[in-house]
Amino acid sequence: MHDEAAMQRAVALGEGARRRSAPNPWVGSVIVDADGTVVGEGATHEPGGPHAEIEALAQAGERSRGSTLFTTLEPCSHTGRTPPCVGPIVAAGIRRVVAALEDPDARVTGNGIAHLRAAGVEVVTGIGAESAARSLAPYLVQRRLGRSFTLLKTASSIDGRVAAADGSSQWITGAAARADAHGLRADSQAVVIGSGTALADRPSLTARDVEPPAVRQPLRVLLDGRGRVPATGSLFDPDLALTLVVTTERAPAAAIDAWSAAGAKVEVLPTGLGGVGIDLRLALELLAGLGVLQALVEGGPALHAALIEVDLADRLVAYVAPTWLGTSGAPMFPTGGPSTLGDAARWRLLDVRAVGADARLELEPVR
Numbered sequence: 465m466h467d468e469a470a471m472q473r474a475v476a477l478g479e480g481a482r483r484r485s486a487p488n489p490w491v492g493s494v495i496v497d498a499d500g501t502v503v504g505e506g507a508t509h510e511p512g513g514p515h516a517e518i519e520a521l522a523q524a525g526e527r528s529r530g531s532t533l534f535t536t537l538e539p540c541s542h543t544g545r546t547p548p549c550v551g552p553i554v555a556a557g558i559r560r561v562v563a564a565l566e567d568p569d570a571r572v573t574g575n576g577i578a579h580l581r582a583a584g585v586e587v588v589t590g591i592g593a594e595s596a597a598r599s600l601a602p603y604l605v606q607r608r609l610g611r612s613f614t615l616l617k618t619a620s621s622i623d624g625r626v627a628a629a630d631g632s633s634q635w636i637t638g639a640a641a642r643a644d645a646h647g648l649r650a651d652s653q654a655v656v657i658g659s660g661t662a663l664a665d666r667p668s669l670t671a672r673d674v675e676p677p678a679v680r681q682p683l684r685v686l687l688d689g690r691g692r693v694p695a696t697g698s699l700f701d702p703d704l705a706l707t708l709v710v711t712t713e714r715a716p717a718a719a720i721d722a723w724s725a726a727g728a729k730v731e732v733l734p735t736g737l738g739g740v741g742i743d744l745r746l747a748l749e750l751l752a753g754l755g756v757l758q759a760l761v762e763g764g765p766a767l768h769a770a771l772i773e774v775d776l777a778d779r780l781v782a783y784v785a786p787t788w789l790g791t792s793g794a795p796m797f798p799t800g801g802p803s804t805l806g807d808a809a810r811w812r813l814l815d816v817r818a819v820g821a822d823a824r825l826e827l828e829p830v831r
Contacts, residue, residue: 465502470494470534471564471592473505475599478516478536481507482599484679486653487755489567489603491516493535495524495558503527510679512545521556529557536596538567538589541576550579560586564596568607598814602758605778611748612759614776616768617648618796619783625793626765631664633794640820641783646671648781650678652760654708654751658767659688668698669762670705681705683756686728687767689735689742691719695726702727708754710747736770744776769799772809777829780811784823 465473477492485491485508493516495504504527506519514522517539521528539549539561553561561580566589567573577587597604602613619637620626627633635642649655649671657667669684671677684705686693689712693699700707700723707728711720712735723730731750734743751759761767761777771777782796802808815826 465496465500467534467562467588467591470496470502470532471536471562472595473502474516474534474536474564475592475595477505477507478596479599480676481509481516483650483676484508484510486757487511488515489537489600489757491535491537491600493517493520493533495520495528495531495533497527497531503531515540515546515549517549518546518552521552521558524556530559531557532560532562533558534562534591536564536592537600538563538565538572538574539576539580540567540569540572541579542571544571548576548579550576550583553580554583554585558585560588562588562591564590564592565600565604568604570607601778606752606757610752611745611776612654612751612756613778614748614759614761614771615648615652616761616771616777616780617645617783618763618765618768618780619645619785620796621785621787621789621793623788623790623793624796625789626763626796627794628789629792631794634665636787637783637785637822638820641785641822641824643673644819644824645781645783646674648760649682650674652682652758653756654683654685654754654759656685656687656751656759656761656767658764659686659690659692660766661762661764662686662688662693662699664764666697666699667762668701668704682760683708683751683754685710685751685759687711687742687747688719689714691715693719695719695722695728700726700728710742710750712742737774741770744771744774748776765794765796765798769797772797772829773799775829775831779814780825780827782825782827783819784825786821 474492482490504520504524506516605613810830811827
């Protein structure tokens, strides 16, 4: 097996662990012996469990000696919930380590590579870096920028409308698209909505009927700067999942007390620019501090538009239905635009495919 193929296998293994590993990164590792045979594989377990490299070493056993270890992220060199990975790698007799990415965590950042090289292990970086970076983007953003990675999810008609003129929006897309969206919830550590969506849809925001199942339900996050949403319904049912309400000093004390009495955690943040809404960057920094690598922002349109306007949207998954709602329908992003095409913000298409009768588009901003 050549280097690129081995790293792509490691990326796939890591992807399979993303629903269990957070707040640790979902790393994948593959050990290939001198004959090109895969002798060990691994992926990060739940926090406190073995890292990908350790699982691969255990599977390979004595066949690790003289082999090459491929891993999507630099092996750790610090003690956290588990001991460092670099020691067992050296002790196993691994001859060469190929790491797609250096770890941006301040406790690692090159130290793992330096430790291995000092022990006589050849280290190569950069092979498969693009694929690994796309897979690990939530972890990389959280560690580098100190905020959660934001994935916007929207469902619209073919003309970009998320609701009809009377406000009805359930269901624009079909069952297959909705099931796919539950997978996005399971892949995320938090699901975020604004007060308008909470009032209109009364959602539970849980990940349901997904395979593989999520180890734990994502944190439900309500952004309500004015205390509009009552502390009732499934969103405030602690038996379903935990709920965090992020608000401002503009919210009445009675609303804050009611949220707390219902079992939700409440955080008060400053307002955004011009005293409107919540400071979204601070909200994402708050979530990062709670171990949220990826925050799935499900709506509504005003929240999506606000995140895009302040350049806090990292990826967009748009489900587009073969339905036409016309100009009286609610737009997907109710925001102003550039005066000329040359000033338009550009997005890169990462993936497009059919999901049932609908189309699923995945994009990221070109920064």
